[in-house]
Amino acid sequence: MTDPVVAPRKLSLVDRLLGRVPVGSEPIEEILTAKTNEGTQELEPRSSTGVTEYGLESGSLLALAEGVSLDRGDIDVDVPEDESMILNLGPSHPSTHGVLRVMVEIDGETVLRTKPVIGYLHTGMEKTAEELMYHQGCTNVTRMDYLSPFFNELGFCLSVEKLLGLEIPPRATWIRMLMCELNRISSHLLWLATNGADIGALNMLVYGWREREMVLAFFEKVTGLRMNHNYFRPGGVAADLPDGWRDDVAALCEALPRRMDEYDQLLTGQPILQNRLVGVGPLDAETAISLGVTGPLLRSTGVAWDLRRDNPYLAYDKVDFDVIVGTSGDCWDRYAIRFNEIRESIHIVSQIAEKMPPGDYRSQDKKVTPPPRSRIDESMEALIHHFKLYTDGFKVPPGDAYVPVESPRGESGCYIVSDGSARPYRMHMRSPSFSNLQAMAPMARGSLIADTIAIVSTIDPVLGDVDR
Amino acid sequence: MAEEQETPAVRLLHGCPLDETLGAFVVHCDRDSYLELCRSLRSDGYAMPVGVxxxxxxxxxxxTVPQGVDAERFEVVVELCSLVARKRIRxxxxxxESDPRIPSLFDVxxxxxxxxxxTYDLFGITFDGHPDMSRILMPDDWEGHPLRKDYSTGEIQVQFKEARR
Structure with missing residues (x-):
């Protein structure tokens, strides 16, 4: 059976490459010039860029005092416009850690301007959160920063608990701390691996993933999943720690410091690594603060700002740890800070394992916690209660709350507005990667293209968190 | 907070009602006093913009909004942090709704x-004085602002509509 109307043949890849134009189809030029919907998100030529935006991209804006107007001539890019080149790094490039696109204007190898373009992973999770009930919310937020899922869940749960005025039992608090610190270790280990890969220390890539897998195996034992756990719930955690968790934690606390010493030997003294990182992409404290930069990036500039110490949540005031601070704010400081934060976290984890209190792992408030499985078999009321809680959810009093936590990347916070119903009226995640990415332009200015890769790597953005 | 005043009805900070909810300090303001208030907070030591x-x-x-503030459809929420005093303010x-514009805090x-x-991308609130008021998360030719409550979630625009099949 043949169709009477002959449809024009589609262009195959071979046709395109050879420049063939099949009969009945449109000329090749039109296909090649077909617009994408990227639109104007591009690095415009300097002559058609506004002075303020230009200053922002070249990173010179932050040096100006208040009230001083910027003149195009003030920006010390003395390369004529027709001698520079605009280059796209990404969105699909292994060193961009996801789908980050960085547009750079370069003069030879020197970077003149940088503009990160984001949004490739935007999935509207803040809109989705408005449709989910509070007990479902963690499933959603855990997928934002997929390398540190516990911190998203923690921010969300603490915000909901603040709105509810709910006190959670001490064991739940300490379990949350244990999981968060282990998560910080796994996230920094992965950073160590990918940073190694980015700057040419490829062997570190394998070791970092291997060690991270040890931590993820523990997560799987506790939560059932390696990532995207949905383990923290408003009111506590989903399940108690499994039998034998102390042995697993002790094994981790014993193995990891030794491995860290090995990596110290492998990386820290290595002259090639030092040449790639020392003095690259410096950032000063004032710029970092005014850009809203947090986490290891801010601490590398010498500002001792760690929410675990300066804005204590959970029970961080009951454990002993140091805040690691750098001096010059370059890539080397960021490397050293993350490296030593792994050691500090191991120190915290061993303290938590010692001090873990007995008791309930979730709140006994009937409003948010379902009855235990055994009660459902015995009691009609418990069955109805369970059913109502999972179909209607629990109502949260009207108001707004913002609770920040110190994630491996910086301040991760959840802003929730409640209208008194069982679903958040508005849920906003303040993601550290989103703010930290703004420091890209001032850091990369004047560096080499290869350094730009090291700079993106030491910002450690998780694009799922940037785009949400 | 030098100019903080204790009055029986509403506490004022730089002439704007100050509220305390769930342990957090919240200043309510309207568009006219917004930029001035933010500049004052900046000089009070709130050096870090946590988020907008x-x-x-x-x-x-x-x-519920404090006395003296007219509730409008949109709210712009700015979270600030003072590293020295270890304080936060919102x-x-x-x-x-009729004119969703607000001065940009870029200079501050x-x-x-x-x-x-x-915020512009997802709510359609224009920030006057911003160096590059373009979409950041959604594609540039996207219609509508997704986080508005009257944005229909059931209807999905066809993306890449200009690309050839």
Missing amino acids: TGVDYLTHPGR VRCQVP WPGTEAHERE
């Missing part, structure tokens, strides 16, 4: 740049 976001109160009109600014804290672009 928006809320669309279309389907939740009966929220600014909630009312933005009317350059770190609000990306956050304001995001």
Whole structure:
């Protein structure tokens, strides 16, 4: 059976490459010039860029005092416009850690301007959160920063608990701390691996993933999943720690410091690594603060700002740890800070394992916690209660709350507005990667293209968190 | 907070009502006093812009705002942090539906740049004086602002509509 109307043949890849134009189809030029919907998100030529935006991209804006107007001539890019080149790094490039696109204007190898373009992973999770009930919310937020899922869940749960005025039992608090610190270790280990890969220390890539897998195996034992756990719930955690968790934690606390010493030997003294990182992409404290930069990036500039110490949540005031601070704010400081934060976290984890209190792992408030499985078999009321809680959810009093936590990347916070119903009226995640990415332009200015890769790597953005 | 005043009805900070909810300090203001208030807070030591976001109160009109503040459809929420004093403050600014515009805080804290672009993208609130008021998360030719409460979730635009099949 043949169709009477002959449809024009589609262009195959071979046709395109050879420049063939099949009969009945449109000329090749039109296909090649077909617009994408990227639109104007591009690095415009300097002559058609506004002075303020230009200053922002070249990173010179932050040096100006208040009230001083910027003149195009003030920006010390003395390369004529027709001698520079605009280059796209990404969105699909292994060193961009996801789908980050960085547009750079370069003069030879020197970077003149940088503009990160984001949004490739935007999935509207803040809109989705408005449709989910509070007990479902963690499933959603855990997928934002997929390398540190516990911190998203923690921010969300603490915000909901603040709105509810709910006190959670001490064991739940300490379990949350244990999981968060282990998560910080796994996230920094992965950073160590990918940073190694980015700057040419490829062997570190394998070791970092291997060690991270040890931590993820523990997560799987506790939560059932390696990532995207949905383990923290408003009111506590989903399940108690499994039998034998102390042995697993002790094994981790014993193995990891030794491995860290090995990596110290492998990386820290290595002259090639030092040449790639020392003095690259410096950032000063004032710029970092005014850009809203947090986490290891801010601490590398010498500002001792760690929410675990300066804005204590959970029970961080009951454990002993140091805040690691750098001096010059370059890539080397960021490397050293993350490296030593792994050691500090191991120190915290061993303290938590010692001090873990007995008791309930979730709140006994009937409003948010379902009855235990055994009660459902015995009691009609418990069955109805369970059913109502999972179909209607629990109502949260009207108001707004913002609770920040110190994630491996910086301040991760959840802003929730409640209208008194069982679903958040508005849920906003303040993601550290989103703010930290703004420091890209001032850091990369004047560096080499290869350094730009090291700079993106030491910002450690998780694009799922940037785009949400 | 030098100019903080204790009055029986409403506490004022730089002439704007100061509220305390769930342990957090919240200053409410309108568009006219927004930029001035933020500049004053900046000189008070709130050096770090933690975040800027928006809320669309279309389907939740009966929220409580302090006396002297007219509730509008949109709110721009700015979270600020003082590293020295270890204090936080939240600014909630009312933005009317008829003219969703507000001055940009870019000159006060350059770190609000990306956050304001995001708020523009998702809520359609324009920030006057922003160096690059373009979409940041959605594609440039996207119609509508997804986090508005009257944005239909059931209807999905066909993306890449200009690309050839």
